[in-house]
Every structure is written in structure tokens, then in C-alpha cells.
Amino acid sequence: MIPGCEQATGMDDDRFWRDLSRRVIDRRVPFTGSLALTHRCNLACAHCYAREEAAPSCELTGGQWRQAIDAVREAGCLYLLLTGGEPLLRSDFPGIYRYAKESGFLVTVFTNGTLANAGIIDLFRELPPYLVEISLYGASAAVHDRIAGVPGSFQKTRQAIEALLAQGTRVRLKSVLMTLNNDDLPAIEDLARSLGVKFRFDPEIFPTLSGDNGPVALRVPPGRAVDLEMADPARESEWREFLDQFRGSRDGDGLYNCGSGLNTFHVDPQGWVYPCLMVRNARFSLLTSSFREGWQQAFNDFRKVAVPDGLPCRGCDKKLLCGYCPGFFAMENGSESIPSAYMCRIGHLRFEKLYSSAHGG
Amino acid sequence: MKREARYRRKEGIAGREIAGESFLIPVCGTPVDMNDIFVMNPLGDFIWRRLDGERTLDAIVDEIIAEFDVASEQAGADASDFVEQLLRNSLVEALP
Numbered sequence: 520m521i522p523g524c525e526q527a528t529g530m531d532d533d534r535f536w537r538d539l540s541r542r543v544i545d546r547r548v549p550f551t552g553s554l555a556l557t558h559r560c561n562l563a564c565a566h567c568y569a570r571e572e573a574a575p576s577c578e579l580t581g582g583q584w585r586q587a588i589d590a591v592r593e594a595g596c597l598y599l600l601l602t603g604g605e606p607l608l609r610s611d612f613p614g615i616y617r618y619a620k621e622s623g624f625l626v627t628v629f630t631n632g633t634l635a636n637a638g639i640i641d642l643f644r645e646l647p648p649y650l651v652e653i654s655l656y657g658a659s660a661a662v663h664d665r666i667a668g669v670p671g672s673f674q675k676t677r678q679a680i681e682a683l684l685a686q687g688t689r690v691r692l693k694s695v696l697m698t699l700n701n702d703d704l705p706a707i708e709d710l711a712r713s714l715g716v717k718f719r720f721d722p723e724i725f726p727t728l729s730g731d732n733g734p735v736a737l738r739v740p741p742g743r744a745v746d747l748e749m750a751d752p753a754r755e756s757e758w759r760e761f762l763d764q765f766r767g768s769r770d771g772d773g774l775y776n777c778g779s780g781l782n783t784f785h786v787d788p789q790g791w792v793y794p795c796l797m798v799r800n801a802r803f804s805l806l807t808s809s810f811r812e813g814w815q816q817a818f819n820d821f822r823k824v825a826v827p828d829g830l831p832c833r834g835c836d837k838k839l840l841c842g843y844c845p846g847f848f849a850m851e852n853g854s855e856s857i858p859s860a861y862m863c864r865i866g867h868l869r870f871e872k873l874y875s876s877a878h879g880g
Numbered sequence: 881m882k883r884e885a886r887y888r889r890k891e892g893i894a895g896r897e898i899a900g901e902s903f904l905i906p907v908c909g910t911p912v913d914m915n916d917i918f919v920m921n922p923l924g925d926f927i928w929r930r931l932d933g934e935r936t937l938d939a940i941v942d943e944i945i946a947e948f949d950v951a952s953e954q955a956g957a958d959a960s961d962f963v964e965q966l967l968r969n970s971l972v973e974a975l976p
Contacts, residue, residue, distance in 0.1 A: 535919065536914070539898075539899060539901065542899045542900065543898075543899050546899055546900075548898065548899050550898070550899075592896070595897075595898045595899055597896070597898055597903075620907050621894065621907055622894060623894025623895065623896045623903070623905045623907070624905075625905070625912060645908065646907060646908060647908075647909065647910060647911040647912065648911070649911065649912060650911075687910065687911070688911065689911040
């Protein structure tokens with residue numbers, strides 16, 4: 520007897536999805552990945568971590584990116600992010616995007632939107648992305664353009680957002696919270712609301728990939744960041760649900776307890792594959808190794824690293840709220856064992872805020 | 881469902897093998913939600929690969945019987961049900 524006939528079933532089945540997630544982890548399937556097609560950008564954002572300007576000649580060619588897409592497809596990647604720098608800066612972006620879409624990925628694109636010309640808009644109409652996430656740093660040109668470093672960028676970004684929304688492309692806005700825009704944040708949220716799109720912001724600012732600590736000076740005080748986060752009841756509620764769902768879950772023995780190198784990966788413009796964007800101490804090159812070999816060998820040891828003795832995060836009940844990330848620690852402090860004091864403080868304040876409001880405080 | 885009919889996979893549907901599952905992912909049209917992604921069991925995958933517009937459904941049923949340990953009647957019913965689901969979700973088209 521052939522079992523059932525539910526061969527074609529929409530994946531709205533929670534149990535199926537949970538089972539698949541478990542299998543993806545058990546089998547170490549690289550289910551989610553990002554391809555930084557370039558680190559070049561047409562903007563000059565004050566907080567950017569990818570400022571080093573790799574020459575185009577050092578970047579993988581369009582053909583090499585297609586080979587990379589074939590390789591991660593064969594390895595089981597479903598969610599693929601095309602990012603940068605500014606990915607639309609590459610003249611061959613449409614071809615790479617089309618190839619990824621036609622290969623059966625759920626493709627997300629991170630962009631500043633300023634280069635989304637009619638051809639790009641049409642491309643996204645013909646082959647809809649899973650999501651386009653656009654960076655918006657202010658609700659006005661004065662704020663946004665000051666951060667982006669290029670006059671006129673706000674207007675172009677806004678036009679792109681509206682053109683994409685008009686044709687039904689799924690768009691989400693995001694921002695980085697910093698000293699240059701924290702007063703404008705409520706207005707950015709209002710703008711997103713008026714456009715009918717989801718919006719998220721992040722207070723995490725880290726040094727550049729080449730080690731320049733300059734962007735860190737733009738961080739807002741932790742208390743200010745948490746006040747802005749919790750000012751929105753919906754966002755506070757999301758934090759609470761997240762905390763309720765995962766609080767008390769077992770703290771693993773490994774230093775990394777996320778999906779980094781387990782079911783996520785990141786490829787930089789030169790073809791170096793990392794466990795994720797934040798982790799820089801394990802990598803392999805697609806120019807000298809196949810993805811499958813590198814995935815099996817280069818990241819295996821990395822996942823086995825145990826929590827070092829004395830790491831104060833071990834057993835910390837605020838760990839769910841601070842964005843715990845040893846990769847981030849290494850970028851900020853040069854060691855995976857030295858936590859970010861800034862994010863630690865934010866985690867504590869988030870906890871206090873959620874705890875006090877739950878008890879009528 | 882006519883067993884002598886031929887069906888063809890529509891263009892713009894990508895087949896994927898991930899973690900032991902076979903998925904069908906629409907490439908064109910509207911933004912894809914998880915509800916728009918389809919997962920097939922081994923029999924579904926077997927049939928899907930043969931919906932090339934050349935084989936009749938009858939011919940595919942014969943291949944199912946040869947491949948799987950199943951009675952002719954059951955294989956025919958399952959194949960018909962499956963192709964109906966594919967038609968309903970615009971994943972295949974019937975050829976004239």
C-alpha cells in the first residue's frame with residue numbers, strides 16, 4: 520500500500536516544519552546562507568562594518584557565483600541572502616539573482632535601494648524575492664543622508680520602497696540605532712507604519728571587518744536603546760514571548776549555541792566561506808575547496824569548541840536577551856571569551872524592563 | 881481524471897531535494913510563502929519526475945507498479961489523486 524496521497528502538501532503544517540528543522544540540525548544541512556556579492560557600496564554609511572573597498576577584480580565573477588549557488592543548492596540551502604556592500608552595484612546582479620531564483624532558493628536581498636532602477640523593479644516583479652530588506656536610517660533626508668554620507672540617497676531609497684510596494688514585492692525596512700538617529704527613531708517607525716511595512720532596528724554596532732573601532736563610538740547608551748525598544752508595546756510583547764518560549768532551555772556545552780556553521784554560512788566577495796557573518800576564525804575558500812568538503816571539514820572543529828572556563832555568560836539567565844555571540848565578542852574585544860560589556864548591559868536592561876512590567880513595575 | 885491524458889510540469893517550478901525531502905518551489909508569480917512550497921513523498925517525487933508531457937498517466941502508473949510493491953488499482957488511484965492536487969495548485973498542465 521502506498522502511504523496516503525498527501526504528496527503535495529503546503530508547508531503550513533507546523534509538525535512537518537519542526538521535524539524538518541530538527542533534521543536540518545541533526546544532519547548539519549547548510550539550510551540558510553548569505554552571499555556578500557561585493558563589499559563595495561555607493562553610500563558611505565557612518566556605522567558600516569564593511570568599509571574596506573575590495574577591488575572588483577578580487578571579487579568572484581558572475582560565473583563563480585553561479586558555481587557557488589550550484590554548490591550550496593546541492594548541499595541543501597533553501598534560504599539564500601544576497602547582500603553586500605551594496606549588491607545592486609554589481610552590473611551582473613540581475614543575472615546572479617535570476618540564477619538563484621530559478622535554482623529554487625527563497626532569495627532575500629539586502630539593499631539600500633538607491634540603485635533599484637526600472638530594470639531591477641521589473642526583475643523583482645517577474646521573479647519575486649522572498650523579501651527585500653531596505654536600510655533606512657532616518658525619516659527625513661536630513662537625518663538619513665547625513666548617516667548615508669551621500670545627499671539625495673533618502674529620496675532614492677524612498678522611491679524604491681514605494682515602487683516595490685506598488686507592485687506587491689514583499690519589503691521590510693531596517694535601521695541601525697545610533698547617536699545620529701535615535702531621536703528620529705519614532706518618526707522612522709511612523710513612516711514604516713504609514714507604508715504598511717514591517718520595521719526592525721538594532722542597537723548593535725561593531726568594528727569594521729578590518730578592525731577599525733570607529734563605528735563603535737556611534738552606539739547609543741544602553742538605557743536609551745532599551746527604552747526605545749520597549750516603547751512599542753508590540754515589540755515588548757515579542758520580546759516577552761521570545762523569553763517565555765526559550766527561558767529554561769538547556770545551555771549547550773559548546774561555545775557557539777546558534778546555527779553558525781551548523782546550518783548557516785556566509786560567503787564573502789572573495790569566495791571565503793565563514794560559519795556566519797560574525798565568526799571570522801574558521802573559513803575555507805571556494806577557490807581551493809568544494810563547498811561540501813569545506814563545510815564538513817573546516818567547521819567541524821569550530822563547532823566542537825567548548826565554553827571556556829570563566830566565561831561569565833555560562834549559565835547567565837539574561838543570555839537570551841543580550842544577543843550572545845562569541846563572534847561579536849571577538850570582533851569587539853579580540854577574544855571570543857571576553858563578552859561585550861555594551862550588549863551585556865543591554866541584556867540586563869531588557870530583562871529588568873520585561874520583569875518589572877510583568878510585575879506592574 | 882483521464883488515464884490516457886498527458887500532463888506536463890509547468891515552467892517556473894523548481895524541484896529541490898533538502899534533508900531527505902523533495903520540494904516544489906514556485907519561482908515566478910507572487911512572493912512565495914511557506915504555504916506555497918510543496919513537499920512530496922517518494923511516490924509523489926517519482927510521479928513528478930515523469931510528468932514530461934510525453935508519457936500518459938497510464939504509462940506512469942505502469943512504471944509505479946514496476947517500481948513499487950502495489951496493486952494496479954491502488955497505483956492508478958494514487959497517481960490520479962496526486963495529479964489532481966498538482967493541477968489544483970497550478971503545478972502541472974494537462975496537454976490537449
